[in-house]
Amino acid sequence: xxxxxxxxxxxxxxxxxxxxxxxxxxxxxxxxxxxxxxxxxxxxxxxxxxxxxxxxxxxxxxxxxxxxxxxxxxxxxxxxxxxxxxxxxxxxxxxxxxxxxxxxxxxxxxxxxxxxxxxxxxxxxxxxxxxxxxxxxxxxxxxxxxxxxxxxxxxxxxxxxxxxxxxxxxxxxxxxxxxxxxxxxxxxxxxxxxxxxxxxxxxxxxxxxxxxxxxxxxxxxxxxxxxxxxxxxxxxxxxxxxxxxxxxxxxxxxxxxxxxxxxxxxxxxxxxxxxxxxxxxxxxxxxxxxxxxxxxxxxxxxxxxxxxxxxxxxxxxxxxxxxxxxxxxxxxxxxxxxxxxxxxxxxxxxxxxxxxxxxxxxxxxxxxxxxxxxxxxxxxxxxxxxxxxxxxxxxxxxxxxxxxxxxxxxxxxxxxxxxxxxxxxxxxxxxxxxxxxxxxxxxxxxxxxxxxxxxxxxxxxxxxxxx
Ligand code: UD1
Ligand code: MG
Numbered sequence: 001x002x003x004x005x006x007x008x009x010x011x012x013x014x015x016x017x018x019x020x021x022x023x024x025x026x027x028x029x030x031x032x033x034x035x036x037x038x039x040x041x042x043x044x045x046x047x048x049x050x051x052x053x054x055x056x057x058x059x060x061x062x063x064x065x066x067x068x069x070x071x072x073x074x075x076x077x078x079x080x081x082x083x084x085x086x087x088x089x090x091x092x093x094x095x096x097x098x099x100x101x102x103x104x105x106x107x108x109x110x111x112x113x114x115x116x117x118x119x120x121x122x123x124x125x126x127x128x129x130x131x132x133x134x135x136x137x138x139x140x141x142x143x144x145x146x147x148x149x150x151x152x153x154x155x156x157x158x159x160x161x162x163x164x165x166x167x168x169x170x171x172x173x174x175x176x177x178x179x180x181x182x183x184x185x186x187x188x189x190x191x192x193x194x195x196x197x198x199x200x201x202x203x204x205x206x207x208x209x210x211x212x213x214x215x216x217x218x219x220x221x222x223x224x225x226x227x228x229x230x231x232x233x234x235x236x237x238x239x240x241x242x243x244x245x246x247x248x249x250x251x252x253x254x255x256x257x258x259x260x261x262x263x264x265x266x267x268x269x270x271x272x273x274x275x276x277x278x279x280x281x282x283x284x285x286x287x288x289x290x291x292x293x294x295x296x297x298x299x300x301x302x303x304x305x306x307x308x309x310x311x312x313x314x315x316x317x318x319x320x321x322x323x324x325x326x327x328x329x330x331x332x333x334x335x336x337x338x339x340x341x342x343x344x345x346x347x348x349x350x351x352x353x354x355x356x357x358x359x360x361x362x363x364x365x366x367x368x369x370x371x372x373x374x375x376x377x378x379x380x381x382x383x384x385x386x387x388x389x390x391x392x393x394x395x396x397x398x399x400x401x402x403x404x405x406x407x408x409x410x411x412x413x414x415x416x417x418x419x420x421x422x423x424x425x426x427x428x429x430x431x432x433x434x435x436x437x438x439x440x441x442x443x444x445x446x447x448x449x450x451x452x453x454x455x456x457x458x459x460x461x462x463x464x465x466x467x
Pocket of ligand 1 (some may be wrong): 011012013083085105141142143155157172174175200201203225226357414
C-alpha cells in the first residue's frame with residue numbers, strides 16, 4: 001500500500017492558451033508543463049502519481065511520461081468532461097489506496113519540493129491543508145477567506161466574490177493541497193456545481209473541511225505558485241525557471257553568465273563556464289571545466305570535460321569528448337562524435353561522422369557520413385561528397401592521413417593510414433596506406449603573357465564604354 005499518492009490535475013481545456021497543443025504539453029525550460037508537478041511529487045516521496053487528463057490528450061501525455069519518466073509509478077485517469085477541479089479529483093481518487101493524498105495542478109511548473117514538504121508536514125491531524133500565497137494582484141485567483149480568529153473558512157473563486165472586502169483579500173489559493181483521503185472522498189461526494197462557473201469546485205472541499213475545524217492554509221512564496229493559463233504566464237514562468245536553474249548550477253560551482261538558458265534536464269559539471277546568450281537544451285550534459293562561449297546552441301548533446309565550444313557554434317544530438325575544441329561557428333549535426341582533443345574549427349559542418357582523438361578539421365569543411373582516424377588532418381575546404389542524389393555513402397580516413405585543402409572525397413571511399421591527398425584532389429578511388437593521391441590538371445606558365453592579356457582586356461572594356 002502506498003503512503004502518499006499525488007493527483008495531478010491536467011484535464012482542463014486550457015482555452016486561454018489559444019493553441020492546438022494541450023496546455024499541459026506546452027514546454028517551459030525544455031519540459032512539458034505537467035512534468036514539473038509530477039517530478040516535485042516524486043521528489044517529496046509520493047509513491048504513486050495519478051495524472052488526470054482529458055480523453056483527447058491521454059495518448060500525448062502517456063507518451064511524454066513514458067519518454068521522460070520511464071518506469072515511474074504513474075497512472076493516468078481520464079476525466080471524460082472538464083466539469084471542474086472537484087470532478088477531476090473524483091476521476092483520479094478511485095485508484096488511490098494511501099491514507100493521504102497530495103493534489104497538484106498540471107499548470108503550475110514552479111511548484112517546489114520544499115514547499116510541498118512543508119505542506120505535508122503541516123497537515124498533522126487536520127483533514128486538509130492548502131497552500132496559499134500573498135499576491136499584490138490577486139485578480140483571477142480563488143481567495144482564502146478567514147474568520148476573525150484567522151481560521152480558514154473557505155476558498156471563494158474570483159468569479160464568485162461578492163463584496164469589495166472579499167475582492168481586496170490578497171491571500172490566494174495556490175491550487176496545491178494535501179488531504180486525508182477518506183475525508184476528501186466524503187467531501188467530493190457533497191460538492192455541487194452551484195456557482196458562477198457551473199463547475200464542481202475542488203475548493204468547496206476546503207469549506208467542508210473547515211466546517212469541522214479541519215482546514216489549514218500555509219503560505220508559500222508567490223513566485224512558486226504561478227499558474228500558467230495563457231502564453232504571457234508561460235513566458236513569465238519560463239523566465240523564473242531559467243533563473244532558478246542558473247542559480248542551482250551556480251551554487252553547485254559552475255559559472256553561468258548573463259541570460260544563458262539552461263533547460264531543466266541539463267547536467268552541468270563543476271567549473272564549467274556558460275556564457276551569455278547560450279541555450280543548452282533537452283537532455284544535454286556539460287562536463288567539468290568545459291567552456292561554452294557566447295551564442296552557442298547545444299541540444300541533446302554530451303559535452304565532455306574541458307571541452308571548449310567557441311562562440312556561435314551549434315551542436316545537436318552529438319558527443320564531444322574531453323579536451324576537444326569546437327568552433328567558432330561550427331555546426332555539429334546529429335550523430336557527430338568528436339574524440340578527445342580533436343579540433344573542429346570555423347565553418348566546419350559534421351553529420352554522422354566520427355572524428356577520432358586528436359584529429360583536426362580547422363576550417364571550412366563538410367564532413368558527412370564519415371570516419372576520420374586518430375590524428376588525421378583535414379584541410380580547409382574539404383568536402384565529403386556523401387550523397388549521390390539517392391543514397392548516402394561512407395568516407396573513411398585512416399589514422400594520421402593528411403587531406404590537402406580543397407579536396408573532394410567522393411564516397412564511398414577509403415583513404416589509408418598515413419596517406420597523403422594532395423591539395424585540390426578529387427578522390428574517387430581508395431587510397432592505400434602511406435600512398436600519395438594527386439588528381440589535378442598540371443600547371444602551365446606562359447612567360448610575359450600577363451601584360452598582353454591585361455592590354456587586350458582593357459581595350460575590350462574601353463570599346464564597350466564608347467557611345
Ligand atoms: C484554480 C482554483 C483557484 C486557484 C487557482 C490557482 C478551483 C475551482 N480553483 O483556479 O482557487 O486560485 O487554481 O492556480 O479549483 N482541471 C481539470 N479538470 C477540470 C478543470 C481543471 O483537470 O475540469 C485542471 C486544469 O488542467 C489545471 C487545474 O485543474 O491544471 C486548475 O484548473 P484551472 O482551470 O487552471 O483553474 P483556475 O481557474 O486556475
Ligand atoms: Mg489555472
